[in-house]
Amino acid sequence: xxxxxxxxxxxxxxxxxxxxxxxxxEIQEKLRAIREEIPSYQDEVRDSEEQSVxxxxxxxxxxxxxxxxxxxxxxxxxxxxxxxGTYGTCDECGQDIAAARLSAVPFALLCLExxxxxxxxxxxxxxxxxxxxxxxxx
Numbered sequence: 001x002x003x004x005x006x007x008x009x010x011x012x013x014x015x016x017x018x019x020x021x022x023x024x025x026e027i028q029e030k031l032r033a034i035r036e037e038i039p040s041y042q043d044e045v046r047d048s049e050e051q052s053v054x055x056x057x058x059x060x061x062x063x064x065x066x067x068x069x070x071x072x073x074x075x076x077x078x079x080x081x082x083x084x085g086t087y088g089t090c091d092e093c094g095q096d097i098a099a100a101r102l103s104a105v106p107f108a109l110l111c112l113e114x115x116x117x118x119x120x121x122x123x124x125x126x127x128x129x130x131x132x133x134x135x136x137x138x
Contacts, residue, residue: 012099017082020106024075027068034061034068074107090114 081087088097092114101112110118 013082013087016087016102016106017079019103020075020078020082023106024072027072027075031065031068031072034065037061071107078107092118 078087088102089095090097090111091109093111095111097108097111101108108115
């Protein structure tokens, strides 16, 4: 019976690997398109208002590039977990992450329950420290 479950996990991981690799390809293509667009910002002469809009658009493109790069890192880490046989296991509780969650967030490290618990704790910390600076209170 163990062989059947292994085969099912292997097949599942193969599907998820393909999905991760497709997502990585899409992100790399978007990054390439953004990089190609950025030099065109400098080519055009603008008045100060147009320059402000262009600067804002360029900042948004850089922010988008950063987010995409972080997603690529997470996808690469997920692919490593597939290779190591740890993909689909919650880093917190060790239980299997639901296939539906992995389909929605293929690089998820936590099961939904652990993710919700972590987000709740983070929200409580933020709520308990409104307006605090990084400097410790003495």
